[in-house]
Amino acid sequence: MYEWTEDQKALRHSINEWSEALNTEYPEDMADRDVFLKRWETVKQTGITALLVAEQYGGLEQDILSAMYVMENFGRICDDAGLSFGLSTHIVSTGLPIQRFGNDAQKEKYLPLLAAGEKIGAHAITEAEVGSDAWNMDTHADKNDNGDFVLNGSKTFCSNGPIADTFIVYARTNADAGTLGGFTAFIVDKGTPGFTQGQPMHKMGLQSSTLCDLFFDDVVIPKENVLGKEGQGFSIFNYVMKWEILISFVINVGEMESLLQKTIAYSKHRKQYGEPICKYQAVSHKIANMKIGLETSRAMLYKAGSDMHRKVNSTTSLAMAKVVTSEAFVAASLDAQQIFGGYGYMKEAGIEKYLRNSVASKIYSGSSEVQRNTIASMLGL
Template sequence: MIAWTEDQLRLRDALRRWHERLSADHIELDRRAVFPDALWRLVCESGLLRVPFDERWGGLGQDLLTTMSLLEDLGHGCRNGGLIFSICTHLCSTGVPIQRFGSTALKDRYMAGLCDGATIGAHAITEPGSGSDALSMRTTARLSADGDGYVINGSKTFVSNGPVADLFVVYVRTEPKHGALGVTAFVIERGTPGFSIGRPIEKMGLRTSPLCELFFDDCRVPKFSVLGGPGLGFSILDHVMKWEILCSFIVNVGEMRYRFERCVDYAKTRRQFDRPIGSFQSVANKIVDMLMRLETSRIWLYQTARRFLNDENVTTDISIAKLLASEGNVASAMDAVQIFGGNGYMTEFGLEKDLRNAVAGTIYSGTSEIQRDRIAKMLGL
């Protein structure tokens, strides 16, 4: 495992002091399915959004592993899973690609606002007719008649942070016949003429992280809004998805750790038939399985992150890590509900919310089925 430096531990401890405040009213906010503006302001105040970005923009200049460690700790300490998901979307899907691939003009225009949280970020890939099959996207961008910009037409759906975002990284087709090389990423501001944001879509879990559809009707954007360069959209997306999986699912490890600790305490104190329920093998085995899942997921995620930072091929590792963490989180949440019995099914204990939130992880960032298909292909099957 990783030996964290004193500076890293001090930063973790400094951010840990915010966890309880960020958990405020988490059950009621989930029930109402609203984005917690007041809590977002606390996130901005905490400095968490600055962690992985360069100091020249107001960031803290920390690396991927440090960012992951802080997000794991946040998953353990903060009970508002939707808020954490919005944080990860903002960091990984908007800030990371603009810092890594953006022109000087794009960075100068947007990075400071992304670092301090005054600008909320989102990204848009999925369309009503294409989810896992991203190459089937139909939203297009063509050069304007005067050649000074692009005109975008189409729509996107399931856009996390969409209803509250100020800035969007949007992936569209610029060369329909060129396959993956015909996709370009654009950075688009809310309020751009021809760009409209649909109503929030109600969902099963992560309910404090809003999502919606986006619509583009002859939406004209300047050439400097191209991220990285024409045709580089899928290369950018590949980098983004690695960051997204490593950061979003290390949060799940933190959540599993919190749930494991809670179940151990409950199994020691809850008595049935004049015995602590942890003395029953059926309960004890569930808790042991919870521990194995969280430790295996943690090892795979950090190991994959180290290999990624060393520029090694982590295609298979990323898929395995994502499967372990997402499916392990669902199993862990289900076990916790069972261990708590009737209490686990009740809203006030927060465990049924954990289960609803966990299911989403088997779908976003590439479904479990897609991950297994990728692994099989890497095996030559």
């Protein structure tokens, strides 16, 4: 598909040496957040948290295709999908928008720590009553006499929320303006008076990626912490979401590759009626479908990434890539579960977690239904 340079290949493969450390087992009774933070120490050593940050702030300053190439491999070698998801959130939701829209003072203050992984990032837009209708949010920020903002409201399903240090929070700042001018992005620090991080929520999958509610009660946000311009919130979030789809779902491609290889190996080893089960068409066709889904997803994601890199309209290609990858991931997980049979249903086999983790991919970053609405709209329907 692409002719990767030797430097790109070296960067991709440099994280392979961390595979064992990333997959270190911890006691089952250890809290999800503690598992994440333990493994985060390894993540910091890989240098991958610096992937998109400019060199002057301690980053690697990679373009979108190079970043995807590296993150796909991270998804392949790391069995902890919650860690991968939290890493993607950190890289894309916080460091990236500060890198792209922040002023010099904001970059100097936040980017070196985010690039080093010393501070963990998150962003907050979803609210309990609005869901996918994000711009119908109630959270609002009003100017005080000093020109600062006073933030009130709440957010939910904030990935990295319980453990993050730096948040990008989106709030309504002009009730009379529309979506394009009525919202602003703010940089909010952990421990700011009136800002409360809720307790971790229990989830079906992505266990170590903790999420929670956030509460804002008369939180004073200095005008210096406005990200970009006042009223630019929608544009910033739209930019972030494009990158989130590419980075999060290319990680899924790496996970699908790992699952495929595990399934192939098992099908060759497992015998029924005197034959390896891979010799039965009912099994081999499922594996063939897993391969088709993997390669289709990979091709569509890199096509969308190429569109972004070339600065051509990527709205449709991103939406299609997101739908195809998320649904192929679920299908592959179901096929693998069927091939592994009763053994795959057991937790110790490590197969059932792929299904639990994959289900959420059809919901986050814009549900399959929302993505199909986007595609239909771009077709003039």
